[in-house]
Amino acid sequence: MDKAIFTPNEEHIIKVLLKKNEKLDEGILRKAIAFIADAHDGQYRKSGMPYTEHPFEVAKILAELQQDQATVLAGLLHDVVEDTPHTLAEIATEFGEDTAFMVDAVTKITAAQEQNKAAQKAETYRKLIIAMAKDPRVIMIKIADRIHNMRTMRYMKPEKRRSIAQETLDIYVPLTHRFGLYKLKTELEDLSFKYVNPDEYQKIVDALIENKEKREKYVQSVIGPLQIKMALEDFDCTIQGRTKNIYSIYNKMISRDCQFEDIFDIFAIRIIVETIPECYLALGYVHNLWTPMQSRFKDYIATPKPNLYQSIHTTVIGPENKMVEVQIRTKDMDLTAEKGFAAHWAYKMETQHEGEELAWLNHMVKLQSEISDSKEYLDFLKVDLKPEGMTVFTPKGASIELPEGSTVLDFAFAIHTELGLHCIGARINEEVVSLDHVVTHGATIQVLKSPSQEPSPEWLDIVKTVKAKQELRRWMKTSIIQQSRSLGKEIWTRELRLAKVEKDKRPGEEEIRRYFGTLSMDDFYERIGQGELPLQDIHRFITGGSSLPKEMALRFFPTFGSDKKAAEEMPLQIGQETSLVIHFADCCAPLPGDEIVGVLRPQIGIEVHNKNCSCLKNLPVEQQIAVAWSADVTKPFMTHLTIDTDNRKNITLDILQQLKGSDVSLDRMSVASKQSTGRIRMEFKAFRKEQVDSIITKIKQISGVREVSKA
Numbered sequence: 065m066d067k068a069i070f071t072p073n074e075e076h077i078i079k080v081l082l083k084k085n086e087k088l089d090e091g092i093l094r095k096a097i098a099f100i101a102d103a104h105d106g107q108y109r110k111s112g113m114p115y116t117e118h119p120f121e122v123a124k125i126l127a128e129l130q131q132d133q134a135t136v137l138a139g140l141l142h143d144v145v146e147d148t149p150h151t152l153a154e155i156a157t158e159f160g161e162d163t164a165f166m167v168d169a170v171t172k173i174t175a176a177q178e179q180n181k182a183a184q185k186a187e188t189y190r191k192l193i194i195a196m197a198k199d200p201r202v203i204m205i206k207i208a209d210r211i212h213n214m215r216t217m218r219y220m221k222p223e224k225r226r227s228i229a230q231e232t233l234d235i236y237v238p239l240t241h242r243f244g245l246y247k248l249k250t251e252l253e254d255l256s257f258k259y260v261n262p263d264e265y266q267k268i269v270d271a272l273i274e275n276k277e278k279r280e281k282y283v284q285s286v287i288g289p290l291q292i293k294m295a296l297e298d299f300d301c302t303i304q305g306r307t308k309n310i311y312s313i314y315n316k317m318i319s320r321d322c323q324f325e326d327i328f329d330i331f332a333i334r335i336i337v338e339t340i341p342e343c344y345l346a347l348g349y350v351h352n353l354w355t356p357m358q359s360r361f362k363d364y365i366a367t368p369k370p371n372l373y374q375s376i377h378t379t380v381i382g383p384e385n386k387m388v389e390v391q392i393r394t395k396d397m398d399l400t401a402e403k404g405f406a407a408h409w410a411y412k413m414e415t416q417h418e419g420e421e422l423a424w425l426n427h428m429v430k431l432q433s434e435i436s437d438s439k440e441y442l443d444f445l446k447v448d449l450k451p452e453g454m455t456v457f458t459p460k461g462a463s464i465e466l467p468e469g470s471t472v473l474d475f476a477f478a479i480h481t482e483l484g485l486h487c488i489g490a491r492i493n494e495e496v497v498s499l500d501h502v503v504t505h506g507a508t509i510q511v512l513k514s515p516s517q518e519p520s521p522e523w524l525d526i527v528k529t530v531k532a533k534q535e536l537r538r539w540m541k542t543s544i545i546q547q548s549r550s551l552g553k554e555i556w557t558r559e560l561r562l563a564k565v566e567k568d569k570r571p572g573e574e575e576i577r578r579y580f581g582t583l584s585m586d587d588f589y590e591r592i593g594q595g596e597l598p599l600q601d602i603h604r605f606i607t608g609g610s611s612l613p614k615e616m617a618l619r620f621f622p623t624f625g626s627d628k629k630a631a632e633e634m635p636l637q638i639g640q641e642t643s644l645v646i647h648f649a650d651c652c653a654p655l656p657g658d659e660i661v662g663v664l665r666p667q668i669g670i671e672v673h674n675k676n677c678s679c680l681k682n683l684p685v686e687q688q689i690a691v692a693w694s695a696d697v698t699k700p701f702m703t704h705l706t707i708d709t710d711n712r713k714n715i716t717l718d719i720l721q722q723l724k725g726s727d728v729s730l731d732r733m734s735v736a737s738k739q740s741t742g743r744i745r746m747e748f749k750a751f752r753k754e755q756v757d758s759i760i761t762k763i764k765q766i767s768g769v770r771e772v773s774k775a
Contacts, residue, residue, distance in 0.1 A: 070094070074101065077120045081136065084127035088136060096140045096159060103148040110219040118212060119143060125208035129245070129403055134159075135201045138166035142205055145171045169195035169202045170209070189235065203239060210236050211248060214255040229259035244371040247402050253311035261314075268310050271324045279307065279331065285383045286333055293349050301346060302336040328386040329379065335392045340365060343392045347376055350390050354380035357387070365397075367455055367506040370465045372400055454505035466503065470528050473499045476511045477532035484532060485539055486513040500526045518543075521644065544644045548593030548669065551645050554636065555592050555664075555689070556602070563606045571605070579605055593645055595664035600686040635690040636662065638672055639697035645669030648701065652677035653774070655701050657753030662691035700729065700749035703756050703774065707744040710768035711737045716744060719769075722762045723748065726755065741770075 070078070074097050082088055100119055107115035122139040131139075137159050144150050145167060152171075156164035173191050195202040210232060217225050233256045240249040258265045272279075283305035290303050308330050316327050335346050343365060350356075360379035368374045375393040382388035393401065455463050456475060464478045476499070477484030487499050491510040503509060523536055560570060573585050580597060582588040591597045638646060639656065645668075652674035654660050659675040664687045672691060673680055680688075709715050716735055723730055723746075732747040750756050760772045 069098065071101075077124070080124055081127045084124065085130055085136070088127065088133055092133065092137065092159070096137050099158065100140055100144060103144050103150050107147065109216070111216055115143075115147070121212040121215075122205070122208045125211055125248075126204060129204065129208075131201065131204055134162035135166065135204060137163045138170070138201075139205050139208055141167050142170045142209065166199065166202050166205060169199070170205050173202075173206065200243075203243070207236060207240055207243075207245065207248065211252060214252060217255070217259065225259040229256040232256040233260065242371055244373055244400055245403070246373075250309040250312070254309050257311040257314065264314060265310060268313055268324060272307065272310070272313075282383070282386070283331055283333075286388055289353055289383075290333070290335070290350070293353055294346075297349060299342075299345065299349065300338070301342070304334045304336070305331060306334065307331045329389050332389040332391055334398075335390065336398050337392070337394055339394060343376055343394065346392045347378060350378060350380060350392070354382050354388070356380050360389075362505065365393075370455060373397075375401065454503075456503050456506065457508045459508060459510045467528055470503055471499065471526055472497060472501045472503060472509065472511070473523060474527050474529045474532050475503055475509050476513075477527065477535055478529065479511065481535045483511055483513055484535060485519055486515060486517045488512050488514045488517050499523075540644055544594075545590060547643060547645045549586055549589040550593070551636075551669065552589030552592030552594075555599075556589065558636070559599075559602055559606055563603070565606060576605075592664075594669055595666045595687070598684075598686060599664060599689065635692035636670070637694035638662070638670075638691045639694040647671050649673045649677065649679065651679045653701065653703055655703065655750060655753045655756060656693045656697045660691055660693065662689045663687050664689060698751075700751050702731070703728075703748055703750045705746050705748075705756075705760070705763075706773045707746070707763060707769060708771045709742040709744065710770065711740050711742045712768045715742065715766065715768045718766050719744060719746075719763055722759060722766070726759050726762075727751075728755070728759070 078090065078093055078097065081093055082090060097120075100116055104115040104119075109115055109118060111117075119140045119142065122142065123136050126136045126139040141155055141159065141163065144155065145152050152164050152168050155167055169191075173188060173195065192203070192206065213228070214232060217228065220228070232252055237249055237252050237256065240246075240252060254265075287303050287305055294301055294303070313324070313327060313330050316329075317324060320326070335350070337343055337346055357379045360377070362377040365374045365376055374397040375391050377389065377391055379387055379389050454468055454470075455465055457463055458479065464475060466474055466478060472490040473484060473487055475490070476487040489496055489498050489512045490501065491497075491512060492501075492503070492507050496512070519536055519539055521540070524533060527533055527536065571579075576585065576588055577583070580588055580591070580601075582591060588597075592602065638660065647668055647670070648654055649671050654672055654674045654677075660672050661675050661680065662670040662672055663680070663683050665671045665683075670689070670691065673683075707719065720730075728748045728750050730746060730748045734745045736743050750759075756774065760774065763769055763772050
């Protein structure tokens with residue numbers, strides 16, 4: 065195609081693309097640019113610029129990332145099908161099936177993305193993940209598209225800017241991290257932060273400008289001695305200093321609960337060498353100069369991040385006793401850190417899916433098919449895509465990728481569901497830790513299990529990964545059904561015994577199913593156990609005979625509990641270690657030793673209350689059932705105390721001293737004071753009523769304690 069038909073700007077774009085990626089074909093580029101110039105003729109962006117500015121900029125980002133010909137072409141053409149009369153078939157004919165597939169995928173994702181509802185957002189991301197799994201180059205186009213849109217977002221309405229910026233932080237920033245695109249990641253973070261929290265953004269910008277000269281002087285005070293040290297050792301390397309991005313500084317302020325002035329490590333020193341052995345040699349020289357902080361040392365060369373990022377990170381106490389982060393890496397590692405591992409596989413897509421760097425993508429595709437709820441799926445993405453991921457190892461050396469903050473229990477479920485269900489803890493570096501222990505990057509973990517161990521509802525608060533939560537919910541759903549049927553059968557048998565119905569005169573299964581409208585006896589027992597069949601209906605059916613219509617039976621036969629004495633002599637035993645259909649009421653928090661009563665509640669099962677609980681008056685008497693503590697109760701129960709006091713010095717310490725000698729585990733405590741009075745609320749685990757009564761008695765004897773009440 066003759067160059068004369070191109071505008072100076074189009075000629076410039078062609079030169080830039082070829083300069084950024086010399087493997088691109090100039091002839092095909094000219095053909096694509098002529099195609100979109102014609103297709104988007106007369107179309108303009110909100111900025112007033114010709115629409116072609118956007119696909120040109122997207123293509124430039126892709127070329128700089130060393131993406132292949134088809135991907136750069138798809139970047140140029142990605143809006144043609146959506147915004148012009150041209151069809152996908154035309155693109156396939158003119159530019160190839162590969163390019164057409166990517167344009168189609170991006171178009172479908174964009175179309176779904178126009179909706180703001182949670183269900184539509186979830187569907188958008190599902191399409192994004194599926195398209196990425198088929199061809200990871202699709203996400204590179206979406207990332208490039210998002211970057212240019214973020215760069216020009218000032219022309220949009222404020223509420224739209226905030227919404228897009230938050231989505232960028234939640235989804236696109238983690239994706240750039242997953243693909244190792246750190247340079248683009250920091251740009252997206254700062255652009256998003258600018259619109260999500262403009263006031264805090266501007267404060268940090270102003271502080272950076274104000275402290276620029278001082279900061280640069282300090283960086284030189286670090287680089288200078290390093291350069292002298294390396295010269296004396298005849299060690300060839302490049303040393304750079306850079307300020308961390310604005311969003312990173314903000315997160316440090318939040319996590320450390322401090323102001324900008326208190327953040328010393330707002331910059332990092334980077335040492336770039338040729339080989340891996342030189343990385344460790346450079347590390348030794350750095351530690352010879354300044355004292356390292358062992359707790360902040362990370363070796364991502366020995367244990368690379370899942371996105372192939374490699375570097376040594378060490379924090380030292382530098383000049384003026386300030387913390388300085390030093391990163392040491394080879395030139396190849398630096399290239400991967402800047403442009404991502406995508407550049408390595410851009411030209412070998414046939415084998416890419418075998419690589420570990422995209423194992424997380426296959427994992428996400430598998431899990432998303434199991435999550436139907438839109439909100440849960442969006443929450444799953446925010447956790448599973450979160451940048452702060454880590455790699456841990458099994459004793460045999462297999463690597464497992466987990467989100468930051470994951471526990472031993474998450475690790476166990478990541479290996480195998482059965483291992484997770486029966487996990488009792490783990491051994492890390494010869495130390496035995498509990499199942500809620502938070503694991504760290506690079507740790508080797510041996511899971512400990514017991515056949516008798518079973519999950520409890522509290523496990524859902526321990527785990528962080530979606531897989532673990534899903535498996536726990538699946539197990540609990542099955543267990544609730546089984547336990548409901550067992551409990552329902554026990555209640556049914558008890559009612560028959562209370563009514564003194566002889567075995568040969570008991571109603572048959574067909575009569576029971578017909579009367580109660582259940583599909584089977586298991587269904588009948590399950591509905592009783594989950595509190596869905598009123599006890600008076602069951603009693604009336606037993607005493608009134610199944611031959612009467614239900615309405616007549618309810619009218620003529622006595623209510624449940626008419627023989628109260630007999631009922632109380634046959635209480636249900638409460639207190640087994642793991643039960644998903646027996647719940648202890650928060651309002652009175654009953655303890656072994658308290659007199660208790662059960663209430664059958666729909667979708668709950670049995671809710672156990674203290675017999676003198678004031679909430680019982682609001683619950684149907686006919687649903688109350690006699691219960692008693694079984695002899696095998698060994699687990700601790702949560703107890704809540706409210707202590708009204710004088711506002712005197714050290715009274716809280718005196719109260720804690722009483723707890724210390726009482727064999728209880730304090731979970732939470734809050735203290736509030738006003739003028740001459742104070743109020744202390746505490747939650748702790750105790751084993752029996754007598755134990756809590758003793759604690760209350762001791763606390764009441766403390767000088768300044770006015771009143772102690774148990775929730």
